Amino acid sequence: MTWLPFAHALAARQDLPIPAWLFAWAASIVLIVSFVALSAAWRSPRFEEAHWRPLGAGPSRLLLSWPLQALCGAVGVFLLGVAVYAGLRGTEAPDRNFALTFLFVTCWLGFPVFSALLGDVFRPFNPWRAVGRAAGAGFRAIAGQRPVHLAYPRALGRWPAALGLLAFVWLEVVYGGSGGVAVGLDPYVVGVAALLYSAYTLAMMALFGTEEWCERGEVFSVYFGMFSQLGCFGVEDGRLGRRRPFAAATRWATLPGSTAVVIASIASTSFDGGSEGAFKGAIESTVGWLIDLGAGPLAAQRLGDTIFMLLCFAGVGLVYLLGVRGMRTVPGAPSLAKLRTGFAHTLVPIALAYLVAHYFSLFVFQEQAQFTYLLSDPLGTATTDLFGTASGGVDYRVLSANAIWYIQVGALVVGHVIGLTLAHDRALVYWPDYREAARSQYWMLAVMVAFTCFGLYLLSVANG
Amino acid sequence: MRHASKLVLTLFVLVGAVGLTACGSSSDEGSGAGQGAGSTATKPSDGPESASMGGKVPSIVIRGGEPVGGVKELEYDAGDEIRFEVESDVADEVHVHGYDLMQDVPAGGTVSFDFPAEIEGIFEVELEGRGEQIAELRVNP
Numbered sequence: 001m002t003w004l005p006f007a008h009a010l011a012a013r014q015d016l017p018i019p020a021w022l023f024a025w026a027a028s029i030v031l032i033v034s035f036v037a038l039s040a041a042w043r044s045p046r047f048e049e050a051h052w053r054p055l056g057a058g059p060s061r062l063l064l065s066w067p068l069q070a071l072c073g074a075v076g077v078f079l080l081g082v083a084v085y086a087g088l089r090g091t092e093a094p095d096r097n098f099a100l101t102f103l104f105v106t107c108w109l110g111f112p113v114f115s116a117l118l119g120d121v122f123r124p125f126n127p128w129r130a131v132g133r134a135a136g137a138g139f140r141a142i143a144g145q146r147p148v149h150l151a152y153p154r155a156l157g158r159w160p161a162a163l164g165l166l167a168f169v170w171l172e173v174v175y176g177g178s179g180g181v182a183v184g185l186d187p188y189v190v191g192v193a194a195l196l197y198s199a200y201t202l203a204m205m206a207l208f209g210t211e212e213w214c215e216r217g218e219v220f221s222v223y224f225g226m227f228s229q230l231g232c233f234g235v236e237d238g239r240l241g242r243r244r245p246f247a248a249a250t251r252w253a254t255l256p257g258s259t260a261v262v263i264a265s266i267a268s269t270s271f272d273g274g275s276e277g278a279f280k281g282a283i284e285s286t287v288g289w290l291i292d293l294g295a296g297p298l299a300a301q302r303l304g305d306t307i308f309m310l311l312c313f314a315g316v317g318l319v320y321l322l323g324v325r326g327m328r329t330v331p332g333a334p335s336l337a338k339l340r341t342g343f344a345h346t347l348v349p350i351a352l353a354y355l356v357a358h359y360f361s362l363f364v365f366q367e368q369a370q371f372t373y374l375l376s377d378p379l380g381t382a383t384t385d386l387f388g389t390a391s392g393g394v395d396y397r398v399l400s401a402n403a404i405w406y407i408q409v410g411a412l413v414v415g416h417v418i419g420l421t422l423a424h425d426r427a428l429v430y431w432p433d434y435r436e437a438a439r440s441q442y443w444m445l446a447v448m449v450a451f452t453c454f455g456l457y458l459l460s461v462a463n464g
Numbered sequence: 465m466r467h468a469s470k471l472v473l474t475l476f477v478l479v480g481a482v483g484l485t486a487c488g489s490s491s492d493e494g495s496g497a498g499q500g501a502g503s504t505a506t507k508p509s510d511g512p513e514s515a516s517m518g519g520k521v522p523s524i525v526i527r528g529g530e531p532v533g534g535v536k537e538l539e540y541d542a543g544d545e546i547r548f549e550v551e552s553d554v555a556d557e558v559h560v561h562g563y564d565l566m567q568d569v570p571a572g573g574t575v576s577f578d579f580p581a582e583i584e585g586i587f588e589v590e591l592e593g594r595g596e597q598i599a600e601l602r603v604n605p
Contacts, residue, residue, distance in 0.1 A: 013561070013562040013583065013585040013586065013587055014585060014586040014587075015585060015586070016584065016585060016586060016602070016604065016605070393564065396562050396583045396585065397582065397583055400584055400605060401584035401585060401604070401605040402605050
């Protein structure tokens with residue numbers, strides 16, 4: 001059980017695998033609901049129009065005012081600073097150090113969910129954007145002109161973010177996961193990585209402009225922003241407003257590389273879950289083979305994990321491309337490239353469902369640590385008790401195994417149904433005849449059912 | 465035209481049905497293969513490790529700081545009484561994660577644990593000083 005040592009090192013409890021009977025029920029429900037959804041009288045697109053309705057001017061003015069934005073940015077910079085300091089100066093034990101839980105659980109798992117519910121909440125707190133904007137304002141005040149930036153290469157699109165996403169997960173799951181017995185990521189490594197990423201991000205912002213880089217290259221802005229497209233709150237023309245849920249997502253994938261971002265998200269969650277159970281044997285034999293070839297044990301472990309992570313990325317991408325390729329067989333289909341970007345957003349709810357299903361329990365348990373001992377004793381050296389909660393602990397009784405199973409299955413089924421609905425809706429744009437649209441969606445249906453079954457399968461063999 | 469779409473639909477139902485059975489069977493197979501020796505999740509009486517049967521208390525023997533016969537699997541149902549012993553040739557501290565129970569074991573000594581299975585899930589039992597996992601405790605709902 002030393003696989004997934006990172007999550008392992010943090011949470012002392014692991015989930016029990018979803019039992020076979022629940023697995024079978026969930027898969028059946030997915031199939032039945034899919035058929036009903038397709039045959040339902042859904043004959044014209046409903047999500048292409050956002051139905052934007054601005055909220056009152058008062059809340060907009062308050063929430064988007066520059067002092068509040070500056071305050072949020074300062075909070076973001078401060079918290080990143082605390083995490084880096086705790087990483088560099090705090091204890092080596094991952095579970096006692098503020099840096100790991102704050103960055104990899106509170107932010108990495110918290111922001112996707114809150115973004116989907118409340119809109120792009122990361123944007124005001126983004127520490128790099130805050131620094132970039134402050135630097136821009138300083139430059140304008142001193143030089144009396146706007147800073148000049150390079151033109152961002154259009155074809156690059158969101159590819160830097162997709163690669164950054166894979167690199168981040170690689171650091172967490174592969175590099176941090178191969179330290180041997182329940183070691184997890186060294187907090188010092190996390191501190192150094194955060195500093196390096198900050199330097200890289202600020203340099204890119206200086207080259208291409210803060211907002212431009214946040215939209216395309218900054219991993220966390222792009223990743224959390226992707227989930228915020230699902231929700232019904234947003235900002236347009238400087239006003240807060242409400243829109244139809246999921247409607248904004250229909251326009252999200254237009255930048256090149258967006259498809260890679262969402263596929264990277266699904267693939268990395270799959271790899272993290274699968275390395276515990278489904279791929280465990282295969283990874284072990286690959287590692288053994290690499291050792292036979294002369295690699296050191298640690299290098300072989302990391303290389304083996306890396307290979308399987310990339311295989312996950314390729315596999316998820318291939319299934320999606322097969323679904324898209326299948327749609328081309330329906331008369332009147334647009335070009336392959338158009339179909340590929342046209343349906344990428346339908347995977348976003350699935351990516352969120354995968355996240356919730358795999359990490360919900362880790363989040364609930366670890367946030368108890370975050371708001372008790374990690375908050376009061378961020379360095380983990382038992383020298384501080386800032387809020388008097390340093391002696392707190394995690395109560396593993398708050399979630400029963402049954403509750404976790406139902407949440408896992410529920411998330412996958414709901415995510416699948418939303419993805420399927422978005423795909424059907426988009427098909428109606430390309431094929432005005434609803435019967436042909438429905439026919440094109442047999443392919444997408446197969447893709448979605450494959451993803452859901454795969455997700456359930458991973459959860460059913462986890463920790464085996 | 466209608467013929468073609470009927471055909472596609474039929475094909476799809478078939479693919480779906482096959483997929484479902486494949487998913488179902490592979491899950492059984494997967495969990496069976498993954499659990500190895502202790503693959504008797506629902507039938508604790510089959511496994512020699514299952515202590516819920518009563519009678520003999522399972523014992524984890526430590527030699528040279530490592531568990532003899534590998535990481536021991538202990539499986540219980542919620543509400544059972546969890547009982548096991550750790551017999552060690554090295555001095556260390558035995559830590560049951562999740563339940564957060566700790567006991568010191570002297571070199572050549574034995575400690576026994578006895579507590580109710582009230583938290584469901586999979587937990588590590590570890591020699592804290594060495595960071596060596598010696599048992600995996602599963603509590604099924």
